[in-house]
Amino acid sequence: MAEWTECMNFGITIARQASKVILEAFRAKKDVMLKSSPADLVTETDQRVEKMLISRIRERYPTHKFIGEESVAAGEKLELTDSPTWIIDPIDGTVNFVHRFPFVAISIAFAVNKQTEFGIVYSCVEDKMYRAQRGGGAFVNDVPLHTSGQEDITKSLVVTEIGAERDCLALCTMTTNIMNLLAIPIQGIRAVGTAAVDMVLVATGGADAYYHIGMHCWDIAASALIVTEAGGVVLDTDGSEFDMMSRKVIAASSMPVAKRIAQVVRAFPCTRDDEDPARVNNGGHCISSGL
């Protein structure tokens, strides 16, 4: 664990540097581009911040590998090997960034032998630095984090996102999931607009669970470790073992809450992050039945 502390501290330093670029652009006029749907946005700042993070890391750790959201969007192969790999979302919550909705985060995970060794989520506008090292606990601005430990789904506040999909199958699935959870009943549904912040709220105890279908490894790899190091549970939406490439996740305060959500929530078909998007006729996005 201590072996990667120096890397994590470097990640924290460059996240703070990148945040300055994001906050300066946050207030400025933005040129917005679309990716996989009318709600899947990217700006020049997303691309610039990712390039800045990767070049600074590469300068210090020339043998390390990268999985970056915008590098993959530009055609780079998404492959997690046993090599030390930085998994980066330069701006998580780009729709929020474009609208100046004050929740945008930099998410940086670091994996070796396909196991996440540390995770950093920097919520820039809030100035909250969430971090965790495997086996070392979870912290926000150096204060220890613990989940709520809630085991009763009827006393739970659940966070989710509608995501970027706008096809009928995805929208029907997402809204049906929300309706079925509310009918249990749970005490509320929230959506912050950034998967990374949604998920670290479970680590803070401010939410009792988060689930989502369709996000990517760079959205959640860091926050998944932060949740487990805060005493939480992270599973696939079908209740099986979490796999950061599956694009389906439940993060919860306890196993009973996680398992209860897995009983209710249904996923729509999604290509895995590590599947060749060329094999899928919609550019690697979640498959729509065209209903």
Ligand SMILES: O=P(O)(O)O[C@H]1[C@H](O)[C@@H](O)[C@H](O)[C@@H](O)[C@@H]1O
């Ligand atoms: O803002 P980005 O990095 O694109 O990540 C968002 C993702 O695109 C959406 O589909 C999810 O619903 C959000 O929670 C992610 O933050």
Ligand SMILES: [Mg+2]
């Ligand atoms: Mg993201």
Ligand SMILES: [Mg+2]
């Ligand atoms: Mg992003």
